[in-house]
Amino acid sequence: MAENKFLLKVSEQLFLLQNKFLGAGLAQEENIPVGEKIITPGMPELVRSLAEEGIVLLKNEGGILPIQPEQRVSVFGRIQHDWFFVGYGSGGDVHKPYEISFFEGLEQAGIQYNQELKTIYETWCAAHVPDHGYWGHWPYHHEEMPLETATVDAAKAKSDVAIVIIGRAAGEDRENLLEQGCYYLTDAEKDMLAKVTTTFDKTVVIMDCGNIVDLAFLDDYHIDGVVYAWQLGMENANALGNVLSGRVSPSGKLTDTIANRYEDYPSSANFGKEEYNNYVEDIYVGYRYFTTFAKEDIRYPFGFGLSYTTFSMDLDHVEVSDDADAKYTFFVKVTNTGDVSGKEVVQLYVEAPQGKLGKAARVLAGFEKTKTLAPGESEVVCIAITESDFASFDDSGVSGHKDCFVLEEGSYGFYVGSDCIQAACMHTATYDTTKVIRQCQEVCIPTPSDAFAVLNPLGDDSVAVATNGKTFPATAIALGSRDLRTRILDHIPEEIPVTGDQGIQLADVKAGKATLEAFIAQLSDKELIDLTRGEGPMNSALGVSGNAGAFGGITPSLRAKGIPALITADGPAGIRIRRYTTLLPCGTAIACSWNPKLVEETFVKVGEEAKRFDVDVNLAPGMNIHRNPLCGRNFEYYAEDPLLSGRVAAACVRGLQAGGTSSCPKHFACNNQETNRNYNDSRVSMRALREIYLKNFEYCVKEGKPANIMTSYNKVNGVWSHYNYDLVTTVLREEWGYEGNVMTDWWMQEDASPEFPEVRNNGYRTRAQVDVLMPGNLSKIGKKYKFDKEHLRCLQAKNGITRSELQRIAANVLRFALTRM
Numbered sequence: 105m106a107e108n109k110f111l112l113k114v115s116e117q118l119f120l121l122q123n124k125f126l127g128a129g130l131a132q133e134e135n136i137p138v139g140e141k142i143i144t145p146g147m148p149e150l151v152r153s154l155a156e157e158g159i160v161l162l163k164n165e166g167g168i169l170p171i172q173p174e175q176r177v178s179v180f181g182r183i184q185h186d187w188f189f190v191g192y193g194s195g196g197d198v199h200k201p202y203e204i205s206f207f208e209g210l211e212q213a214g215i216q217y218n219q220e221l222k223t224i225y226e227t228w229c230a231a232h233v234p235d236h237g238y239w240g241h242w243p244y245h246h247e248e249m250p251l252e253t254a255t256v257d258a259a260k261a262k263s264d265v266a267i268v269i270i271g272r273a274a275g276e277d278r279e280n281l282l283e284q285g286c287y288y289l290t291d292a293e294k295d296m297l298a299k300v301t302t303t304f305d306k307t308v309v310i311m312d313c314g315n316i317v318d319l320a321f322l323d324d325y326h327i328d329g330v331v332y333a334w335q336l337g338m339e340n341a342n343a344l345g346n347v348l349s350g351r352v353s354p355s356g357k358l359t360d361t362i363a364n365r366y367e368d369y370p371s372s373a374n375f376g377k378e379e380y381n382n383y384v385e386d387i388y389v390g391y392r393y394f395t396t397f398a399k400e401d402i403r404y405p406f407g408f409g410l411s412y413t414t415f416s417m418d419l420d421h422v423e424v425s426d427d428a429d430a431k432y433t434f435f436v437k438v439t440n441t442g443d444v445s446g447k448e449v450v451q452l453y454v455e456a457p458q459g460k461l462g463k464a465a466r467v468l469a470g471f472e473k474t475k476t477l478a479p480g481e482s483e484v485v486c487i488a489i490t491e492s493d494f495a496s497f498d499d500s501g502v503s504g505h506k507d508c509f510v511l512e513e514g515s516y517g518f519y520v521g522s523d524c525i526q527a528a529c530m531h532t533a534t535y536d537t538t539k540v541i542r543q544c545q546e547v548c549i550p551t552p553s554d555a556f557a558v559l560n561p562l563g564d565d566s567v568a569v570a571t572n573g574k575t576f577p578a579t580a581i582a583l584g585s586r587d588l589r590t591r592i593l594d595h596i597p598e599e600i601p602v603t604g605d606q607g608i609q610l611a612d613v614k615a616g617k618a619t620l621e622a623f624i625a626q627l628s629d630k631e632l633i634d635l636t637r638g639e640g641p642m643n644s645a646l647g648v649s650g651n652a653g654a655f656g657g658i659t660p661s662l663r664a665k666g667i668p669a670l671i672t673a674d675g676p677a678g679i680r681i682r683r684y685t686t687l688l689p690c691g692t693a694i695a696c697s698w699n700p701k702l703v704e705e706t707f708v709k710v711g712e713e714a715k716r717f718d719v720d721v722n723l724a725p726g727m728n729i730h731r732n733p734l735c736g737r738n739f740e741y742y743a744e745d746p747l748l749s750g751r752v753a754a755a756c757v758r759g760l761q762a763g764g765t766s767s768c769p770k771h772f773a774c775n776n777q778e779t780n781r782n783y784n785d786s787r788v789s790m791r792a793l794r795e796i797y798l799k800n801f802e803y804c805v806k807e808g809k810p811a812n813i814m815t816s817y818n819k820v821n822g823v824w825s826h827y828n829y830d831l832v833t834t835v836l837r838e839e840w841g842y843e844g845n846v847m848t849d850w851w852m853q854e855d856a857s858p859e860f861p862e863v864r865n866n867g868y869r870t871r872a873q874v875d876v877l878m879p880g881n882l883s884k885i886g887k888k889y890k891f892d893k894e895h896l897r898c899l900q901a902k903n904g905i906t907r908s909e910l911q912r913i914a915a916n917v918l919r920f921a922l923t924r925m
Contacts, residue, residue: 138649138682138683139683139684140684141201141202141684142201142684142716143201143202143686144686144709144712144713144716146709147686147706147709147713148338148339150702150705150706150709151337151338151339151686151688151689151706152339152342152343152346153702154688154689154693154694154697154699154702154703154706155336155337155339155340155342155343155344155689155693156343156346156347156352156354156355157355157356157447157696157697157698157699157702158334158336158356158689158692158693158694158695158696158697159331159332159333159334159336159343159344159347159354159356159693159696160331160332160334160354160356160357160358160408160409160696161329161330161331161332161347161354161356161409161410161411162319162330162331162332162362162404162408162409162410163322163327163328163329163330163410164328164329164410164412165328165329166306166328168265168306168308168328168329169308169329169331169348169350169412170347170348170349170350170412171215171265171348171349171350173214173216175215175216175263175264175265176216176217176218176262176263176264176265177210177215177216177217177218177263177264177265177266177267178217178218178221178259178260178262178263178265178266178267178304179206179207179217179218179221179222179225179266179267179269180221180251180256180259180266180267180268180269180296180300181248181268181269181270181271181293181296182225182228182229182232182246182247182248182249183246183269183270183271183312184206184207184222184225184269185205185206185225185226185229186229186234186246186271187203187205187206187271187312187340187341188271188272188273188312188313188314188335189203189335189336189337189338189340189687190314190335190337190677190687190688190690190739191273191274191275191314191315191335191677191690191736191737191739191740192242192273192274192275192276192278193239193275193276193277193278193737193740194276194674194675194676194680194723194726194737194740195275195276195674195675195676195677195690195691195726195737195739195740196275196675196677196680196690196740197674197677197680198675198677198678198679198680198685198686198687198688199680199681199682199683199684199685200337200338200678200684200685200686200687201338201684201685201686202338203338203340203687204338204339204340204341204342205341206269206341206344207222207341208341208342209340209341209342209343209344209345210341210345210348211345212342212345213342213345213346213348213349213351214349215345215348215349217263218259218262218263220258220259220262221255221258221259221262224255225249228249229249232247232249234246234247239277240276240277240278241278242273242275242278243273244272244273244274244278244280244281244285244286245271245272245273245285245286245290246271247292248290248292248293248296249292250292250295251292251295251296251299251300253299253303256299256300256303256304257303259303260303260304264306265304265306265307265308266300266301266303266304266306266307266308267307267308267309267310268296268297268300268307268308268309268310269309269310269312270289270293270309270310270311270312270313270317271312271313272286272311272312272313272314272315272317273313273314273335273739274286274314274315274736274737274738274739275314275736275737275739275740276736276737276740276778277736277778277781278736278778279376279734279735279736279777279778279779280315280317280733280734280735280736281734282366282734286317287317287318287366287733287734288317288318289318289321294321294324297309297321297324297325297327298325301325301326301327306328307325307326307327307328307329308327308328308329308330308331308348309327309329309330309331310331310333310344311330311331311332311333311334312333312334312335313332313333313334313335314334314335314690314692314738314739314740315692315733315734315735315736315738315739316360316362316733316738317733318365318366319362319403319404320364320365322403331344331347331348331354332356332358333693334689334690334692334693334696334739335689335690335693335739336689336690336693337677337678337686337687337688337689337690338686338687340689350412350444353411353412353413353444353445353446353447354409354410354411354412354446355409355411355446355447355448355449355473355697356409356693356696356697356698357407357408357409357449357451357522357523357696357698358404358405358406358407358408358409358523358696359406359692359695359696359698359730359742359743359744359745359748359749360390360406360692360730360733360743360744361390361391361394361402361404361405361406361744362402362403362404363394363401363402363403364401364402364403365401365572366571366733366734367570367571367572368398368401368570368572369570369732369733370384370385370388370389370390370393370394370397370559370569370570371383371384371385371389371569371570371731371732372569372570372571372572372732373568373569373570373571374569375731375732375734375735375776375777376732376734376777376779377779377784378779378780378783378784379780379783379784379785380554380784380785380786380787380819381776381777381784381785381786381787382554382556382787383558383731383786383787383788383789383792384556384557384558384559384567384569384578385558385559385569386558386559386560386581386788386789386791386792387464387789387791387792387795387796388464388559388569389729389731389744389792389796390406390730390744390745391405391406391407391466391524391744391745392464392465392466392467393464393559393569394406395464395465395466395524395525396463396464396465396466396561397559397561397576398570398574399525401572402525405523405524405525405526406468406523406524406744406745407449407451407468407521407522407523407524407527408522408523408525408526409449409522409523409696411442411446411447411448412442412444412446413440413441413442413443413444413445413446413479414440414441414442415438415439415440415441415442415446415448415477415522416438416439416441417436417437417438417448417450417520417521417522418436418437418439419434419435419436419437419520419530419531420435420436420437420484421435422434422435422518422531423435424533429490429491429492429541430490430491431488431489431490432488432489432490432518432533433486433487433488433489434452434470434486434487434488434489434518434520434530434531435484435485435486436450436472436484436485436487436520437482437483437484438450438474438477438482438483438484438485439477439480439481439482440477440478440479440480440481440482441480442479443479444479445476445477445478445479446476446477447473447474447475447476447477448473448474448477448522449471449472449473449474449522449698450471450472450473450474450485450487450520450522451468451471451520451521451522451523451524451527452468452469452470452471452487452489452518452519452520452527453466453467453468453469453518453519453520453521453524453527454466454467454469454493454494454516454517454518454519455467455516455517455519455529456494456496456511456512456514456516457512457513457514457515457516458561458562459496459503459512459513459514459538460502460503460512460562461496461498461502461503461510461512461562462560462561462562462563462579463496463561466519466524466527467494468524468745468747468748469489469493469494469518469747470487470488470489470493470747471487471698471748471751472485472486472487473485473697473698473699473701491511491539491541492509492541492542493747494511494516495509495510495511495541495542496509496510496511496512496791496795497509497510497544497790497791497794497795498510498791499582499584499789499790499791499794500582500791503538504538505538505540505543506546507543507544507545507546507790508540508541508542508543508544509540509541509542509544509794510538510539510540510541511535511538511539511541512535512538513535513536513537513538514534514535515532515533515534516532516533516534516535517529517531517532518530518531518532518533544794544835544839545586545834545835545838545839546584546585546586546790547586547790547793547830547831547834547835548788548790548793548820548821548823548828548830548831549583549584549585549586549790549821550581550582550583550584550787550788550789550790550821551787551821551822552583554787554821554822555580555581555583556581556787557578557579557580557581558578558579558580558581558789558792559576559577559578560577560578560579561576561577562577562579563577563578563579564577564579565577565578565579565580566578581789582789582790582791584790588829588830588859589859589860591829591834592829592859592860592871595833596906596908596909597908597909597911597912598908599906599907599908599911600621600624600625600908600911601625602625602907603622603625603626604626605626606622606625606626608622608623608626608665609665609666610623610665610666610667610668610918610921610922610925611666611925612666613918613922614922614925620915620918620919620922621915623665623918624911624914624915624918626665627665627911627914629896629899629907629910630661630891630896631659631661631662631665632907632910632911632913632914633866633891633892633895633896633899633910634658634659634661634662634891635655635656635662635667635876635910635913635914635917635918636866636869636870636875636876636877636895636910636913636914636917637655637658637866637876637877637880637881637889637892638653638654638655638658638847638876638877638878638879638880639653639654639655639658639669639879639880639889640653640879640880640881640888640889640890641653641879641880641888641889642850642879644669644671644879646658646669646671647669647671647673647718647719648671648673648681648682648683648717648718648719649681649682649683650673650680650681650682650683651671651672651673651681651719652672652673652674652680652723652850652878652879653672653850653878653879653880654669654670654671654672654879655669655670655672655847655876655878655880655917656668656669656670656917656920656921657669657670657921658880658889659889667918667921668720668921668924668925670720670721670920670921670924671718671719671720671721672719672720672721672722672723672768672878673714673717673719673721673722673723674722674723674724675722675723675724675726675740676688676690676691676723676724676725676726676740677689677690677691677740678710678713679710679713679714679717679719679722681717681719683717685713685717686709686710686713688706688710690739690740691725691726691727691739691740691741691742692730692738692739692740692741692742692743694742694752694756695742695743695748695749695752698748700751700752700754700755701755703752703755703756703759704755704756704758704759704762705759706759707755707756707757707758707759707760707763708759708760708762708763709759709763710722710759710760710763710765711759711760711761711762711763711764711765712763712764713763714760714763714764714765715763715764715765719765720765720766720924721765721766721767721768721811721812722760722765722766722767722768723768723770723814724756724760724767724768724769724770725742725752725753725756725757725767725769725770725804726740726741726770726771727741727742727749727750727752727753727769727770727800727801727804728741728770728771728773728774728775728776728797728816729741729743729744729745729746729749729776729796729797729800730742730743730744731744731776731777732776732777734777735776735777735778736777736778737775737778742800746795746796746797746799746800746803747799747800747803749800749803750799750800750801750802750803750804750807751803751807753769753800753803753804753808754803754804754807754808755808756808757769757804757808757809757810758807758808758809761809761810761811766810766811766812766920766923766924767808767810767811767812768810768811768812768813768814768847769801769804769805769808769810769812769813769814770813770814770815770816770849771814771815771816771817771825771849772801772813772814772815772816772825772831772832772836772846773793773797773798773801773816773820773825773831774786774788774793774797774816774818774820774825775816775817775818775825776797781817781818782817782818782853783818783819783853784818784819785818785819785820785821785822786818786819786820786821787821787822788820788821793820798831798835801813801836802840805836805840805842806840806841809844810844811844811845811920811923812844812845812846812847812920813836813842813844813845813846813847814846814847814848814849815828815831815832815846815847815848815849815874816849817849817852817853824852824853824855826848826849826852826853826869826872826874826877827855827857827868827869827872827874828872828874829871829872829873831872832846832872832873832874833872833873837873843916843919844916844919844920845875845876845916845917845919845920846873846874846875846876846916847874847875847876847877847878848869848874848876848877848878849878850878850879851878851879851881851882851883852865852869852877852882854882855868856868857871860903860904861903862898862901862902862903862904863898863901863903863904863905864894864898865882865892865894865895865898866882866892866894866895866898867894867895867897867898867899867904867905868898870895870898870905870909870910870913871905871909873909873912873913873916875913875916875917876917
């Protein structure tokens with residue numbers, strides 16, 4: 105095993121070298137775009153609105169913002185000319201049809217600026233062109249221009265307000281690091297801030313950063329305003345200009361807690377390890393941890409974001425239904441009590457009794473964003489939640505209901521407000537007895553030999569989850585006893601009798617002239633196996649140039665039966681092909697809008713773009729939980745909270761699919777770091793899985809109904825996700841009722857089933873009901889499709905997979921193919 109792991113790592117490095125020096129591998133990265141710069145009608149306005157609503161105003165002392173018409177600003181920081189429009193990898197690298205410079209954004213917003221200082225930076229940047237790197241080796245930051253005191257003094261004489269821009273980027277295969285120029289400021293940036301804030305009376309900092317970075321520098325310098333601008337895509341500067349000028353009042357809210365220091369985050373002691381990470385913080389991710397154990401370590405709370413106006417919130421009334429899963433509907437009156445128009449986000453949190461399980465002090469159960477309210481105007485927003493939205497999962501049986509979502513007896517407080525700390529209790533409900541909400545199956549059991557203690561306010565042990573020296577109560581992680589071999593054998597489907605070729609085309613099934621079962625009955629063993637894999641290379645000749653690969657009708661035999669080739673393309677920031685397409689705001693900025701309606705409307709247009717280029721699957725949204733701020737792909741994902749993440753993802757899915765393409769939420773599940781992502785094991789309790797890391801996907805599946813889902817690279821409690829029967833068959837398909845297609849992330853690791861040693865690799869994947877290996881080969885180096893004889897041997901082995909399991913896979917793939925005809 106160790107030798108195989110070494111060889112696979114060598115293979116991956118060869119692949120990166122190919123991509124860098126030989127122009128091989130990722131065709132999307134190596135080619136320039138072709139075709140007309142067609143802009144989808146209505147798209148710029150939607151992207152601009154989404155960017156505006158995702159900008160978060162963190163600080164505004166003395167009302168320094170908005171910039172007044174008579175004021176002039178001096179802009180510092182080389183990022184003003186070398187903007188990070190998006191992060192790297194799957195969630196970036198879109199060939200945008202245009203980009204707008206920061207100064208063009210200021211000009212269209214009517215903001216005056218210091219032209220002489222702009223010219224100084226232009227000249228220096230032209231002589232110090234940044235290295236944009238290559239896959240997995242992109243820059244985190246760009247070298248800052250050394251700033252002379254005389255330059256700052258001259259700028260002060262010509263302007264009223266200083267704007268300092270700090271830029272950072274990370275991405276796929278590019279984890280953030282606890283280093284200067286990444287999570288921390290460089291010495292040159294510190295020097296810039298020191299000189300600017302000493303000279304200027306008014307300073308605004310704009311953070312052009314896809315991820316959360318260290319904001320401790322706010323304690324060291326006199327900074328009046330802080331705008332977290334994320335990475336806002338091709339309408340970046342227009343959106344920023346509108347917010348800075350006051351044309352639009354900021355309404356973005358944080359989707360993560362910003363702690364005082366990195367060491368205060370609850371996963372800081374268990375993140376970025378090569379072999380495995382113990383999820384010691386358990387369900388206490390982000391604000392769940394801080395509100396329960398460490399409010400003093402919060403710099404800016406989850407849900408926080410300032411506006412240029414003020415709002416009041418008053419509970420109008422609450423309606424409660426008597427359904428089995430009772431529905432609470434909160435009617436909250438929001439009034440604009442300030443002087444300018446704006447939007448507000450009403451956030452509803454629940455505080456559950458500690459009971460026997462132990463609970464977080466706050467859990468987001470619902471939210472709603474208002475329309476634009478004029479000064480003095482009111483709106484009553486409706487937030488409907490169910491008991492499932494705030495139930496707790498019992499993985500140990502301590503409540504008397506093992507493997508159930510429950511509401512333990514006691515009093516529940518419902519808090520309404522504009523962030524998780526400010527929210528005030530406006531309603532209570534009492535449960536006289538413990539109520540079972542849903543019975544689940546035991547899945548993804550932690551390995552007893554790898555057991556560890558997890559955070560719990562009722563625990564008898566103690567554990568240090570962060571690296572700040574604090575310890576908190578803990579309990580032993582719950583273990584289980586499910587017999588996976590028996591579970592699998594009990595669920596082997598019934599085989600469809602083989603008929604041989606009857607001349608039935610897939611179009612006949614589409615037209616209702618034949619059943620899908622009759623069509624599948626024609627397929628040979630080879631054809632069934634071919635349906636479980638992609639074509640092999642990326643940038644398939646069967647689709648638009650720069651696509652991510654094809655599956656479905658990838659062989660002449662399959663195409664002869666009318667099965668179409670199904671074309672995939674990244675990704676979360678737009679359609680990443682060798683064509684000009686819209687570059688969206690990064691995922692975190694999208695979620696910071698807290699506006700699923702706007703997200704859905706925008707992604708309808710993205711779906712239309714994808715359809716125009718005959719893309720069948722947009723490999724989006726990326727929706728893993730922000731467990732730790734250093735995760736390189738956090739910019740691509742949405743939030744530290746599963747409900748917010750799941751609701752935004754569901755809106756993305758509905759939009760894409762209404763627009764004419766299909767979606768593929770990713771990465772299922774626990775893909776929370778890029779470090780050694782192909783081998784790392786996420787060791788996590790069954791409770792944390794159910795309440796945090798699967799919950800967002802559950803919302804997305806049930807409310808968005810995606811046609812595809814992508815598994816993650818990593819292991820979950822010792823089992824790679826692309827082989828994980830518990831995740832894909834038991835939870836996703838059986839419990840959640842998912843009937844769509846499941847594909848691997850690109851390539852997968854080799855392994856054999858512990859329960860069925862004769863079942864290996866693609867056979868192992870088939871048994872888990874992961875339908876398609878993408879882009880088609882186990883190895884990244886082998887590009888051409890080659891029939892997998894080992895897969896056939898797994899079918900023919902005495903204790904191997906069954907033909908009915910291959911037929912089940914075929915049905916999943918073909919049901920999707922029928923939707924694309």
